[in-house]
Amino acid sequence: xxxxxxxxxxxxxxxxxxxxxxxxxxxxxxxxxxxxxxxxxxxxxxxxxxxxxxxxxxxxxxxxxxxxxxxxxxxxxxxxxxxxxxxxxxxxxxxxxxxxxxxxxxxxxxxxxxxxxxxxxxxxxxxxxxxxxxxxxxxxxxxxxxxxxxxxxxxxxxxxxxxxxxxxxxxxxxxxxxxxxxxxxxxxxxxxxxxxxxxxxxxxxxxxxxxxxxxxxxxxxxxxxxxxxxxxxxxxxxxxxxxxxxxxxxxxxxxxxxx
Amino acid sequence: xxxxxxxxxxxxxxxxxxxxxxxxxxxxxxxxxxxxxxxxxxxxxxxxxxxxxxxxxxxxxxxxxxxxx
Numbered sequence: 596x597x598x599x600x601x602x603x604x605x606x607x608x609x610x611x612x613x614x615x616x617x618x619x620x621x622x623x624x625x626x627x628x629x630x631x632x633x634x635x636x637x638x639x640x641x642x643x644x645x646x647x648x649x650x651x652x653x654x655x656x657x658x659x660x661x662x663x664x665x666x667x668x669x670x671x672x673x674x675x676x677x678x679x680x681x682x683x684x685x686x687x688x689x690x691x692x693x694x695x696x697x698x699x700x701x702x703x704x705x706x707x708x709x710x711x712x713x714x715x716x717x718x719x720x721x722x723x724x725x726x727x728x729x730x731x732x733x734x735x736x737x738x739x740x741x742x743x744x745x746x747x748x749x750x751x752x753x754x755x756x757x758x759x760x761x762x763x764x765x766x767x768x769x770x771x772x773x774x775x776x777x778x779x780x781x782x783x784x785x786x787x788x789x790x791x792x793x794x795x796x797x798x799x800x801x802x803x804x805x806x807x808x809x810x811x812x813x814x815x816x817x818x819x820x821x822x823x824x825x826x827x828x829x830x831x832x833x834x835x836x837x838x839x840x841x842x843x844x845x846x847x848x849x850x851x852x853x854x
Numbered sequence: 855x856x857x858x859x860x861x862x863x864x865x866x867x868x869x870x871x872x873x874x875x876x877x878x879x880x881x882x883x884x885x886x887x888x889x890x891x892x893x894x895x896x897x898x899x900x901x902x903x904x905x906x907x908x909x910x911x912x913x914x915x916x917x918x919x920x921x922x923x
Contacts (some may be wrong), residue, residue: 685872765882772893784881786894 605616629642629819636820647719653738654716659744662709666751669702670758677762717741741760760795799841807833862890864908879903886896 629636647654676698679691717737720726726734753770760766768778783791809830816822865875865886872886879886879900888894889904896904905912 685883685887689873692884763882784885785897785900786885787882789894816859847871 606720625815625819640820644719647716648725651716651720652733655713655737655740655744658709658712658716659740659747662705662744662751663747665705666702666747669705670751670754672698673702673755673758674761677758680762695759699755699759702751706751706755709744711749713741715742759839799837802837806830806837810834857892857895858919859889859892859915860917861886861904861915862906864910864915866889868908875904875907876906 629647634690637740673695676691680688680695683691720730720734720737756768756775760768765782766779767782770822772778780788780791810827812820813826817824817827865872866887868875870878872890873883876886880903881900885894885896889896901912901916905915913915
């Protein structure tokens with residue numbers, strides 16, 4: 596037992612040492628490549644952002660159109676699958692329900708991608724200095740398209756929920772309600788809950804892998820490109836919030852068992 | 855999977871489909887399908903509910919098989 600513990604500590608020490616050596620080597624390499632070129636990197640980034648600012652409106656319109664086209668095709672497909680589910684018998688139904696899950700997942704991913712890209716493109720010109728520099732009209736147009744895209748994406752999510760509820764009437768929950776997630780979970784049976792909980796835990800584990808990586812990237816970004824402390828603070832805050840939410844839930848669930 | 859089950863046979867004997875059995879047991883059709891395929895081991899409550907619907911004992915439907923070491 597004791598030997599096993601020692602081995603774990605030694606293994607962790609070796610991993611930390613290797614990570615430190617790799618980090619040092621990468622830092623040295625980055626200094627060689629980027630050292631003294633901070634100005635050119637900054638100029639490159641400024642040029643890139645200026646180009647994006649120029650095509651901000653067409654980009655935003657393009658994303659909105661793509662989001663609407665994909666969203667409508669996806670919902671049409673889901674509707675057809677929903678009808679098949681209601682008509683199908685046992686084994687055949689399994690096949691259609693898997694198709695429904697897969698198609699729905701694609702739809703949600705595209706919906707979230709659309710929202711993320713909209714935010715990124717909006718952020719390029721989302722500065723008072725940029726707006727008062729004679730860009731207020733173009734920025735207003737960009738904001739209006741952004742709002743339209745967000746409204747569509749929001750309504751799409753509600754329509755998606757309604758579509759799933761059409762094929763599975765036992766599923767409850769009002770997508771406009773703040774308690775939607777709770778209502779939905781309550782209408783799930785034990786096997787469905789197990790899938791949700793296992794997926795949530797997997798997402799938590801993956802977050803714990805990716806957040807430190809993002810934290811290192813934001814720190815390197817600040818070190819070499821002066822990207823600012825804000826990015827580091829935000830990633831660190833997300834890490835803290837997720838870990839604390841998970842631990843709080845564990846403790847309160849165990850506490851409930853004692854009562 | 856150490857938990858074997860004969861749910862499909864009992865359900866067929868009763869002449870009902872998965873949707874109907876799911877409704878009576880208060881679970882989805884998918885859950886009944888998962889149990890029948892051996893991909894999901896139901897809770898004791900659900901196993902008892904299913905056995906009551908089929909009018910047999912839990913042991914008639916579910917059988918625990920020791921895994922060989």
